[in-house]
Amino acid sequence: MRLLSDTMEMWGCKKNKPQYFLSIVENMEMKKQAEALMPTPWGNFTMSAYSDDSKDKMPHIALVHESADRSAPVLVRIHSECLTGDLFSSNRCDCGEQLERALELAAEKGGAVIYLRQEGRGIGIINKLKAYNLQDEGYNTADANAHLGLPVDDRHYGLAEEILLDLGINSIHILTNNPLKIKAMEISKVNVVSRVPLIIKAKKENEFYLRTKSEIMGHLF
Numbered sequence: 214m215r216l217l218s219d220t221m222e223m224w225g226c227k228k229n230k231p232q233y234f235l236s237i238v239e240n241m242e243m244k245k246q247a248e249a250l251m252p253t254p255w256g257n258f259t260m261s262a263y264s265d266d267s268k269d270k271m272p273h274i275a276l277v278h279e280s281a282d283r284s285a286p287v288l289v290r291i292h293s294e295c296l297t298g299d300l301f302s303s304n305r306c307d308c309g310e311q312l313e314r315a316l317e318l319a320a321e322k323g324g325a326v327i328y329l330r331q332e333g334r335g336i337g338i339i340n341k342l343k344a345y346n347l348q349d350e351g352y353n354t355a356d357a358n359a360h361l362g363l364p365v366d367d368r369h370y371g372l373a374e375e376i377l378l379d380l381g382i383n384s385i386h387i388l389t390n391n392p393l394k395i396k397a398m399e400i401s402k403v404n405v406v407s408r409v410p411l412i413i414k415a416k417k418e419n420e421f422y423l424r425t426k427s428e429i430m431g432h433l434f
């Protein structure tokens with residue numbers, strides 16, 4: 214199994230400069246454009262839409278459960294959009310199940326889900342479908358992106374930091390298996406109190422994908 218530092222180096226990051234990899238976006242002028250109550254099968258949330266521009270049709274979304282106590286650490290899932298998994302329940306990944314479980318836990322524990330519009334780890338749906346074809350030829354999820362000349366992970370978690378601080382959530386229990394996401398939030402202004410694993414059972418179709426996440430990308434389970 215590769216160490217996280219090796220993985221980062223493999224992705225072109227100098228071991229002593231992880232902040233380069235984490236690409237925290239600065240100088241954004243993102244703000245809350247609108248907010249509404251959102252009853253869901255898991256409970257009542259407030260949904261807020263964040264973007265730089267009020268006409269943006271793909272704003273980032275925050276869902277905060279009605280029982281969240283923002284004066285204490287809040288259980289937070291930072292979820293990156295996965296159209297295929299979240300909306301169509303694709304079995305190629307575990308995103309749809311992770312999102313559902315996160316909403317369920319947010320309702321149970323007074324938590325929040327931050328939904329970032331960075332489809333396919335930031336490469337977009339078109340490139341994701343191309344990468345799936347390569348995966349069908351035997352490439353793993355990281356190598357398929359590399360083959361297409363795309364970054365393995367081009368996500369920016371500085372967006373989540375901005376949204377959380379705007380929501381008045383300064384301290385979190387982070388619901389994730391991704392060590393890079395933990396690191397990104399640890400160097401942010403948001404205080405990370407603990408890490409809560411998000412356990413999803415592997416299926417036949419996504420077993421290889423989950424193994425790659427664990428062995429190549431250093432995900433914790």
Ligand SMILES: [Zn+2]
Binds near residue numbers: 295299306308309
């Ligand atoms: Zn997915």
